Amino acid sequence: TTVSVDGTAAHSIPPLLFGQMFEASQYGDGGIYAELLQNRAFQQVKPNIIDALFGWAPINGASINVIADPIPLSGALPNSLELTIPSGSLGQVGFGNEGYWGINVNASWTYNASFYYRFPRASNFSGKLTVMLQSSIGVVYANASVPVSGSTTAWMQVMVHLTPTSSPVSTTNIFTVTVDGASAIGETINFAMFSLFPPTFKGRVNGLRMDIAQACFHLDSTQTLYDMKPSFFRFPGGNNLGQSFSTRWQWNATVGNLTDRPGRMGNWGYINTDGLGLLEYLYLCEDMEMEPIMAVWAGYSLDGASLPENDLAPYIQQAIDQINFVIGNPATSKPAALRASLGHPEPFHLQYVEIGNEDFLASESYMYRWKDFAEHLEATFPHLKFIATSHPFNHTLDPIPKQYDNHVYQTPGWFAENAFYYDSAERNGTYYFEGEYAVVSTNASDLFGKPFNGRLVYPNMQGSVGEAAFMTGLERNSDIVFAASYAPLLMNTANYQWSPNLIAFDASHVYPSTSFYTQQLFSLNRGTEYFPSTLPLENGTLYWSVTRDAPTNTVIIKIANTGVTAEEMLFELPFKSVHSTGNATVLSGSATANNSPETPNAVMPVISQIKTGKSFSYTAAAYSVNVLRVEAK
């Protein structure tokens, strides 16, 4: 295959072409949000039933129960854990938390533990609580003690630091709070709002798990999100934007003190603490130099209901408040004043607001929901750009959207066959955000089925190469495709509801997938301008796209070989002088090769020197994603 490259750039590469989509699904809590305790505040659980205690267990005969506290810690947190020390108690008696399928105990870290306690009935008890990190069979790694007195009948918060003496490989560890049983027989103590944090990304309070949120150049060369240098971060969903009217995501319930955040039943079958709230998302964007693409709930719920048009006003107002929290003027807007009071008086950077999510599922009502939200929001924030979520290409909405968010989950073949998906799109001032895309299955007739029927648990090479083929098309058409992100982003290998995902993790490791490396290869090698070249064969097995990074005079050639045989290519470059050597970064493996906890580094990018020149040949291996870089001017 001969590829001759045009001498002039067709268009620039838009700044947001590669980014990330995030929603609290598998997991915000127990994932990128660094809180280590599961069910830390008994949010949204029914008291006085055993299920309310998920994540917690009694130790050495203690009796524990979640109660609706007669003196609740706060309006948002009505429940507390009631500990009663039974007669005959001996030794340390209390309770423990198992974390989110384990707790990573690391001797190089200092953990911040905290909780509130009170004696519901004053007593003359005087003793101490022992706070520990220990293995599930009682090996103590860290402990601290907290003197307590039975005269404390009002809520008292305690904070302790825990510094483990060793770093067990196993993450089957628990956080415990115990008291010397013999000395506390008959005592009852109520507890609320527990928290256990390891050190966080950039040391932010209430922040993010370091090894997921930042590049960590360990010996095993684990690369993570930040290493993708994503340019945008879409949040808070996705489906998690709203399962029903009453459980929709509400910005105001996710900001301020943790004791003021009630939490909510998320869309993925578990309760979101909302400790990772709107302000944390905005700090994440700021810290990782990403542009937020923020969604507002727009009156549709995944149980199929849509708000009637004359009920929209308060929800439009809530969306206006949400946006003002992000960019408003503290002097004129209460939500903006709230932002300032929380420590960020300056507005955050925001350009794009998405109205709803996947509203092609409710396109009838979206006719008026889009109209009313878009008209009010555009009038209030004339400089923002609003993204519609119904199917693009056939304008049925008024006002006509200038941006659409397009989602596709398909087979490797579909992605390769649709590398030209945007080539024929009308250039009519409409821009496209490929907001969610991924190869999910090898079975076109059961895309969202089970693994035995084609569903991928982890991305694999065949899927990632299909995505790469499609991505060369996104790059070729990035005069109208302004942003694109693989979805979903994260998956806790111990418990997940959707697969495959870009990055898997467990309590102590991160497992970047072949699709992560594909995203990273494209994101770290964007170039600043697109150069047309001989077009790939539609429905072929070889796809490529050529860009140039003007500041470094580097030509960048991305190649996806979706076939089973290596392909020899001949490149003819139009530049006057082309360096005689360049480098190739190649991701390749067998069709089903994947990175998983069992084989974390099965497929990694490999860099090598290649011979280049005004014309040079290059062989793309079977099932390979290749990025060639050569200096040329």
Ligand SMILES: [NH3+][C@H]1C[C@H](O)[C@@H](O)[C@@H]1CO
């Ligand atoms: N069903 C997908 C579409 C929705 O927007 C996401 O929440 C889901 C997983 O990425």
